[in-house]
Amino acid sequence: MTGTFRAACVQMRTGLDVAANIAAAEKLIREAKLAGAAFVATPEMTSLFEAESDALFAKVRIEDDDTALKAFRHLAEELSLWLLVGSLPIKVGERQCANRQFLINPKGQVAAWYDKVHMFDVDLPGGETYRESRNYRRGERAVVADMPWGKLGLSVCYDLRFPQLYRALAKAGASFLVIPAAFTHTTGQAHWHVLQRARAIETGCFVIAPAQGGKHENGRRTFGHSLIVDPWGQILAEGGEDPGIVVADIDPAKVTEARARVPALTHDRPFTLS
Numbered sequence: 001m002t003g004t005f006r007a008a009c010v011q012m013r014t015g016l017d018v019a020a021n022i023a024a025a026e027k028l029i030r031e032a033k034l035a036g037a038a039f040v041a042t043p044e045m046t047s048l049f050e051a052e053s054d055a056l057f058a059k060v061r062i063e064d065d066d067t068a069l070k071a072f073r074h075l076a077e078e079l080s081l082w083l084l085v086g087s088l089p090i091k092v093g094e095r096q097c098a099n100r101q102f103l104i105n106p107k108g109q110v111a112a113w114y115d116k117v118h119m120f121d122v123d124l125p126g127g128e129t130y131r132e133s134r135n136y137r138r139g140e141r142a143v144v145a146d147m148p149w150g151k152l153g154l155s156v157c158y159d160l161r162f163p164q165l166y167r168a169l170a171k172a173g174a175s176f177l178v179i180p181a182a183f184t185h186t187t188g189q190a191h192w193h194v195l196q197r198a199r200a201i202e203t204g205c206f207v208i209a210p211a212q213g214g215k216h217e218n219g220r221r222t223f224g225h226s227l228i229v230d231p232w233g234q235i236l237a238e239g240g241e242d243p244g245i246v247v248a249d250i251d252p253a254k255v256t257e258a259r260a261r262v263p264a265l266t267h268d269r270p271f272t273l274s
Contacts, residue, residue: 188222
């Protein structure tokens with residue numbers, strides 16, 4: 001691991017118009033670059049926040065034809081930065097998408113990609129019901145990617161509730177975890193901060209969690225509060241509910257320090273259950 005770098009979370013309120021969403025993201029990514037960020041992450045569903053199936057499948061494209069991915073690849077190259085596109089809905093079947101994340105390097109190349117493993121199929125109090133698996137195909141592989149400052153573990157939103165994924169990423173060498181999300185306001189109020197801090201503490205990793213926030217065109221309300229958390233669980237930067245950026249300086253040496261204090265990653269022990 002080498003050198004301190006500046007990371008930024010882009011917080012959005014993605015709507016139903018792909019071109020408008022790309023433009024909104026680009027504006028904030030440029031703002032993050034001007035703030036000195038070398039690594040910028042956008043939230044889950046950066047390009048489209050569409051829950052209605054017919055409308056979704058009318059707008060999505062296969063990866064090679066996706067206009068958002070093309071735009072973000074050009075932008076990463078233009079700005080010479082590492083860009084983590086939190087996720088895009090990518091067509092993988094006649095009526096099936098992947099909730100796919102992309103890590104783009106400063107040459108505009110896709111350095112890594114990840115399909116969200118855990119689908120958000122829940123029934124919340126007050127009648128909120130979500131069935132992500134109705135339109136999306138779950139991923140089956142965890143991903144750790146190389147960056148100049150160390151290894152990055154990839155994940156998306158509901159993955160946050162499955163600590164075994166993050167332990168596996170950390171044991172595979174990740175020093176940084178990215179957890180872009182579109183958390184509901186209901187679950188965010190109750191669980192967002194504690195879950196993000198827990199993932200940082202138990203792995204000794206930095207957590208970078210860009211979020212959707214506010215009332216969207218489709219009627220859904222997301223929690224916002226994009227976070228950057230250090231390996232000791234301290235919040236370094238936090239957003240509110242509105243679109244914008246949050247920025248923090250990341251010192252990879254803090255990972256080594258935290259893991260030396262509490263070397264929990266090396267203390268797994270076999271046990272039986274009775």
